Amino acid sequence: MAFDGLFLAALATELTDKLVNARIEKVFQPGRKKIVLLLRQPKKNYKLFLSAEPRRAGLFITDKEIINPKVPPSFCMLLRKQIEGGRIESFTQANLDRILSIKISPPGSIGLDDPLExxxxxxxxxxxxxxxxxxxxxxxxxxxIIHVPVEKNRFRSLMPGERYCPPPEQGKNSPGDYTAMHALLTAYSRREENAAVKQGLVNLFQGLSTFSATILSLEAGINPDTRFKDLLPAEIAALAALLAATSEDIEEGRWTFSLLVNAEGKAAGFSCLKGAQNLKNLFTVKTYDSPSALLETFYAHREEEDKLAELSSYLKTLCARELKKVEKKREAIETELAAAARAAEDKIKGEILKAHLHQIKEGAASVTLANYFEAGSDPVLIELDPSLTPSQNVQKYFKRYKKALAAEKQLSKRLEETHAEQEYLKSVLLSIRDAAGYEDLLVIRKELAEEKYVKESGTAKTEKQPKMKPLRYLSADGIPIFVGRNNKQNDYLTLKLAGKNSLWLHAKDIPGSHVIVASSSPPEKTLYEAALLAAYYSRGRDSANVPVDYTAIKNVRKPKGAKAGMVIYSGQKTVYVTPAKEKIEAISLQE
Structure with a gap:
């Protein structure tokens, strides 16, 4: 990205053209670090959006609806009191810094009052x-909008009633005429030994981000990572000419607004420099008519990415926490099972006591008797309860045996359930990994809520859930292959979408997606491609020779009460594949 002083200069030009003399009708604060000014001009209304969020800092004109809290925050109330009804006098940027001052004549002012800023x-x-x-x-x-006490910043405090002190100046130069630029660059190349060109430009000139410096370097035909001291005279001359031209563009307000989108469809950056158009071999470059439209689009991309990362992190943390709980539960059950497995000893002791009942004395605390049930074994020391009769001591051992036997059956069942829960949570983690977007994660969150892992808020309960379709591929033989993207889709694929003549595939013994081939006897190439997809959309994605089971759909069933995506199957065969990414990309993905 590149919200630098250059881009702010372009924005200041647009805002001056459109918003000077606008009346401030209303102030809103839709977020903790966001402000919206509703502005009225004679022929049109505008909304000016300002953000102090670290990853979305800036301002732009927007047409979008803004959702506001029912109770306005204190800073919003202050702005309403001080500037509502006032008029914007000017937008001023000093020295290409990332600071913009909006001068506002207070409401009711007749020009004698000092303007607010x-x-x-x-x-x-x-x-x-x-x-x-x-x-x-x-x-x-x-x-x-953010209070900064002196404890947090010793240089300047940003608290009500304090004197405003701007950030310290960095002592950089503004782009200027060719002669001045050439002299600066030449002098810098002689004194800086290891600075790369892109970093050197940032160090020298106000308003340049590393991204803008990289664009200028490339436009001059220079590798941005070249050391400044290694620049040839012709290269210094080319950079000086570009900086001089940039200075003229700033003066004349000539800008080219470009959004750079990478191969994954994500917004990688934006620029107001015409040189960004030369990056079409690296990015898809989209051109915009205004800096506001460009910045709003970029920040919408970034907001979506942040929402995705935040929800993904929350769901991963939740599943990891639940997995730890289940692991502890499993260990406790295994300990109890080990104890229950020793119940056979109680049965043997009961039988020995029963066989030697006449030898046991009333009130004895223990007795040593021969063991007739294991040939050649030594006599057995058996502890007794002195308060019980010999017969009651026999019954005591038999009761303990029966109780442990019953517990063993229950514990075995609980162990199976715990194992199933572990596999389920691992499959959810896999779905989170493979989520293509925010809507995929919303579906997963809904699934976890239905399984009682998440308590949904009132808003989430009424929120309309997106209907996500399974992935649909077309094999080299023209046969459709479907891949579930989460457990809900896995159930839908296997239990509803799959026809009676379909083939079902799943990575063997590890969490993964259900894969359906719309053929009961697909050609070898189609079977191979379906197995690749099953391995790729599983925990074995980064492994070699991943075993993949396949069987007729009629052999797959869902046990009663099983969690989403959990099935059992029989009659399977196994094929081994290595799911390299390039092999997956070679299979035709249908929209």
Whole structure:
């Protein structure tokens, strides 16, 4: 990405053209670090969105509906009191820094009052939105969207009532004419030994991010990682000419707004430099008419990525925690089973006591008797309860045996259930790994809620769930192959979609997707491709020679009460495949 001083300069130009003299009708705060100003111009209304979120810092004009909280936060209330009804006088950026000052004449002002300033500092994790007012020779802070006490920042405090102090200047240069640029670059190349060109440009010039410096380097035909001291005179001259041209573009407001999208369809960055158009061999480059439209699109991509990462992390943590609980439960059951397995000793002791009942004395605490049930064994020491009769001691051992026998059956059943739960949670983790987007994760969260692992909020319960279709491939022989993307889809594929003549596949003994081939006897090539898909969409994705079972769909059934995606099957055969990514990409994925 590149929300740098250059891009903010382009935004300031657009905002000045469209929003100067606009009346501030309403102020909203849709998020903890977001502000929206509803602005009125004679022929059109605008919404100006400002964000101090670290990964989405910036501002832009938007047409989208904004969902606001029922109770406005305190900073929003302050802005409503101070600037609603006021007018925007100007947008000012100093020295190509990532700081924009919006001067606002207060409501009811007749031009005699000092204007208020809404200052946006769009600097990553240090971003903030601050309302200030001139008071004599100082500028006082009325409020900020993020309070920064002196304990957090010794250089400057951003608290109500404090004097506003801008961030320290970095002593960098602004792009200028060719002669000045050439002199600067030449001097820098002589004193900096190891700085790469892209980093050197960032160190020298105000307003350039590493991304913009990389674009300028490439446009000049220079590898951005080349050391500055290794630049040839012709290369320094090319860079100086580009910087001079960039300076003219800034003065004239000539910009080219580009969104760069990578091979995975994700927004990789954006730029206002025309050189970004030269990156079409690396990215899909989309051109926009305005910086606001470009920035809004990029941040929408980033917000989707953040939502995806946040929900994915939450679901992974949840499943990992539940797996630990199940593992502890399994260990406890196995310990109890081991104890129950020793119940046979109680039966033998009971039989020995019964056979020697006449030799046992009343009130004895123990007795040593011959063991007739194991030939050649030594006499057995048997502990007794002195308060019981010999006959009662016999019954005591038999009762303990029967109780342990019953417990063993119950424990074995519980162990099976625990194992099934472990496999289920592992399969959910696999579905999270393979989730293609946010909607996939919503389906998984819904499934976990139905299985009582997640308690859904009122909003989540009423939230319309997306209907996600299984993946559909077409084999080299033209036969459809379906792959479930989560446990719900696995059930749907196996129990509803699959026809009676379908073939069912699954990676052997590990969590994975159900795969359905729309043929009971597919050609060898189709079977191989289906097995590749079953192995790839399983925990064996990164392994070699993954065993994949396949059987007729009629041999697959779901036990009563089993969790989503859990089935048993019979009559299977096994094929071994190595699911390399390039092999999967060679199979035709249908939209």
């Amino acid at each position: 809404l200052i946006g500092e769009f600097m990553g994790k240090h971003s903030n939105i601050i309302l200030v007012k001139k008071e004599k020779a100082d500028t006082a802070i009325l409020g900020s």
